[in-house]
Amino acid sequence: MEITVFFEPENVFIERLNSFKNVLYFGDYIRANDKDQIDTINLEDHYELFVISSNELSGVNNHVMENIGRLIERIQVIYSFRHIYINNPTKTTLKTLKSTFKLEISEPYILHSVSEEKLVKIESEFDDFLIGQITAKKKIIRNLLKLLIRTNNKPLVLMLYGNPGIGKTETAKFLAKQLNEGEIVREQMSMVHGEESLKYFKSTHHSEHSFSKKLLNRTSNIILLDEFARSPSYIQDSFLQMFDEGVYEDNNYSVDIRKSVIICTSNFLTEDDMKKNIDNALLSRFDALIKYEDFNDDEKELIIKLSINGIKKTISEKYASMVDWEKLQCFLIYNVKGLTNMRHIKGIIEEAVADEVLRKLKK
Numbered sequence: 425m426e427i428t429v430f431f432e433p434e435n436v437f438i439e440r441l442n443s444f445k446n447v448l449y450f451g452d453y454i455r456a457n458d459k460d461q462i463d464t465i466n467l468e469d470h471y472e473l474f475v476i477s478s479n480e481l482s483g484v485n486n487h488v489m490e491n492i493g494r495l496i497e498r499i500q501v502i503y504s505f506r507h508i509y510i511n512n513p514t515k516t517t518l519k520t521l522k523s524t525f526k527l528e529i530s531e532p533y534i535l536h537s538v539s540e541e542k543l544v545k546i547e548s549e550f551d552d553f554l555i556g557q558i559t560a561k562k563k564i565i566r567n568l569l570k571l572l573i574r575t576n577n578k579p580l581v582l583m584l585y586g587n588p589g590i591g592k593t594e595t596a597k598f599l600a601k602q603l604n605e606g607e608i609v610r611e612q613m614s615m616v617h618g619e620e621s622l623k624y625f626k627s628t629h630h631s632e633h634s635f636s637k638k639l640l641n642r643t644s645n646i647i648l649l650d651e652f653a654r655s656p657s658y659i660q661d662s663f664l665q666m667f668d669e670g671v672y673e674d675n676n677y678s679v680d681i682r683k684s685v686i687i688c689t690s691n692f693l694t695e696d697d698m699k700k701n702i703d704n705a706l707l708s709r710f711d712a713l714i715k716y717e718d719f720n721d722d723e724k725e726l727i728i729k730l731s732i733n734g735i736k737k738t739i740s741e742k743y744a745s746m747v748d749w750e751k752l753q754c755f756l757i758y759n760v761k762g763l764t765n766m767r768h769i770k771g772i773i774e775e776a777v778a779d780e781v782l783r784k785l786k787k
């Protein structure tokens with residue numbers, strides 16, 4: 425009997441199973457075996473492959489987990505499969521299995537983020553996507569290049585800081601789109617507090633939802649920790665090893681996240697402020713602290729023009745023709761000079777458009 429362990433996202437693992445015709449899933453066996461279950465599953469006599477996925481292990485109690493080796497032996501005698509595939513077992517399960525069987529651990533699944541082609545594309549498209557922030561954009565590209573050329577496992581760890589609504593999260597989204605096909609891994613760190621969060625980040629029980637599971641199943645190598653400094657320091661500390669060696673470790677899992685780009689954001693305005701609020705040991709793990717500057721009037725004007733053009737395209741022809749867009753643009757440029765947070769601009773435009781349409785309708 426050959427047992428292979430795959431540390432890889434669930435969707436990749438599921439695809440691996442396509443080449444087998446006759447597969448017995450651990451969860452199905454457990455349910456069929458449980459006499460109290462009404463929806464008993466009919467099992468066949470013979471299976472090619474036995475599959476234990478991390479999902480299935482989540483529902484299983486500790487007693488079964490501790491005796492998983494013996495349980496597998498018993499099931500094998502009944503169904504005589506020759507292969508077992510195991511996806512993302514916990515550290516304890518792996519240890520128990522190792523003490524009973526000879527395991528083959530497959531090569532870790534590595535999501536790449538940066539390539540020469542992608543970097544050139546980012547360089548050429550960054551300015552169209554993100555207005556201003558010239559120094560920040562230059563620094564980001566320089567740092568992505570660092571990730572491309574270095575040979576160690578350290579991920580690229582960036583801190584983007586500055587006032588709200590000036591493009592920090594927008595940058596992370598742009599990079600995710602350019603660097604990976606998948607979905608960015610995002611945590612709102614200002615929401616992190618209390619026991620639930622502690623469990624989530626340190627994963628005290630294998631059946632619970634956890635950050636490590638989210639990382640194990642990620643489809644993108646861009647990890648965004650928004651408002652990082654607003655999480656408690658005991659949570660921040662759990663990122664030390666991840667920032668250093670590209671490994672995130674909790675009670676249950678050790679996740680390989682090498683070659684990833686970790687973007688933290690915060691609303692500090694100076695490096696000194698940051699130093700007062702983030703532990704020095706952690707801060708020294710950042711590859712760069714990148715300041716986002718407030719917009720000047722020209723940049724604000726450009727954002728207004730682009731936002732107006734964007735909104736114009738989403739409004740039905742009938743109502744769009746009622747609006748004097750030139751006049752609206754002049755009005756907004758004149759009035760939003762004092763506005764720093766660009767998050768509100770789209771709402772302001774939409775309201776101004778609604779007012780104008782209403783006025784025309786009343787005439």
Ligand SMILES: Nc1ncnc2c1ncn2[C@@H]1O[C@H](COP(=O)(O)OP(=O)(O)OP(=O)(O)O)[C@@H](O)[C@H]1O
Nearest residue numbers: 553554555587588589590591592593594595766767
């Ligand atoms: N430099 C920019 N170029 C173009 N649009 C921008 C820029 N900065 C902000 N915006 C607009 O403002 C919105 C909010 O920006 P973003 O979410 O990046 O803010 P942030 O800097 O992350 O703020 P916070 O610190 O509050 O999270 C974006 O969705 C975008 O529409």
Ligand SMILES: [Mg+2]
Nearest residue numbers: 592593650689
């Ligand atoms: Mg943000």
